[in-house]
Amino acid sequence: MNVLFGSPALHALVLGVGIVSALLGVTSYFIWFERKFAGRMQSRIGPKHVGPYGLLQPIADAFKLLIKADITPDTADRALFNLAPLLAVCVALLSLAVLPLASGLVIADLDVGVLFFLAAGALTVVPTWMAGWGSNNKYALLGGMRAIAQSVAYGVPLVLAALVPVILSGSMKLSDIVAAQAGGHWFALWPPGPGLGAGVLFVLASLAEGNRIPFDIPEAESELVSGISTEYTGMKFGMFYLGEYVHSLVVAALFVTLFLGGYDGPGPDVLALQLLWFVLKVSLVSVLLLWVRWSYVRLRSDQLMTLCWKYLLPSGLLLVAASAVWVWWTEQGGSR
């Protein structure tokens, strides 16, 4: 493992603090952007009054959340209730550890990087269920149970989708996966078929894991008040919100890493340029995800399960088989 600052521990600390704080800043402005973007899609203006173009809105929101009453219901399980929002953010941030932002710029380039972020992704259900159970509220409980059903179901296609780049590159290390796509051989484009299919599958499954619209049935405002976050106020609610947005940014980054060549792009291999490519691609994918999010209505629970078990799971298996055949064929002397 190559290390930028002295020991691996120091390297992880410096990069970790840097990346996490940068991401939290980016997230708050990502929320501002989403509000503007969604506003325009619905013929509204979006944030407007705080600062020019509402640019100071995230700061105002943070202050508002901080000064709100912090209520813990009498019947709630205090420990679970208070721990859940914290964990929600931490778990969402976990996947960052293995994400290569540029060559060498990664907190911990694990040999089992793919396995790590899949495990971290599967953990998101734990704080969700803690909140659902700990709130001692029927809506929160129903939301939590829905979240578990959804997460268990969509974890399977997520794993299958992430397996495709692993098979194609022959490694579970994210930096190796990026290296295998160097020079424009992005998995979303080449081999035609399995890569792109797996990419779409990956996005759908991770949106569902992160409870984002159109898969936000654990929150389902129209049925469950606010689902798992019903009893949360102030900053604790804000942390769930933050966790959700961090998760969606991390999903975009993982998608870029696995299927769009990560930091690969035209130009010399300098750190700044690689970082620029990475940020550009992640922004593009995030905007695409926002577009999808603000175009669709929420799926019903049964539709959600149908989509997963009847369509996504079989197509995931097919894609994995197809990519295995592709690898076998190229090794037999086929062209790349």
Added chain:
Amino acid sequence: MSVIAPLLDALRTTIRNLGRKPITAMHPFEPRTRAPRYRQSFALLHEANGDEACIGCKKCEKICPSEVIVVGTAAKRESPATGKKRGWADDFTLDLQACIVCELCVQVCPVDAIVMVRVPNAPGFEREDLFLTMKRLYENEALPHAPAIGSSMIASHNPAPASQAQAAAPAQEPGT
């Protein structure tokens, strides 16, 4: 497939909207035209002879579905204008926070003392902004009124023949 086409259609609609101008009306910072029956806040009226019209009968307090009106009834005493004994209200509060703008309070008032006005008291920045005290209600008297008044409403609900109903309705006109 029948699913794909609507999915793409939704994406097309939203992306097309992105290029359009927002239709947001910047109310309350810019004035906007209101519908003829638009009404928002309340006023208490004076009679033509200068007396406060409200007789403190509490009908509005009782009918209000949100129970936001509180009337303090005073003892009967002579009117300084006519010299006749009549009822008075010495306190009247209306909390706009929970008012559902059903106008029932206006409809039951037997003396046309309470009317709705066309100038909003909401939105406000504090809860007190939405709390109409008796003083504020009488201050609102100068604002433009909504067309409905109690006596005309009571008359229109009266099962008696139209000719008698007309005669039974109080002849009072609401103040300006």
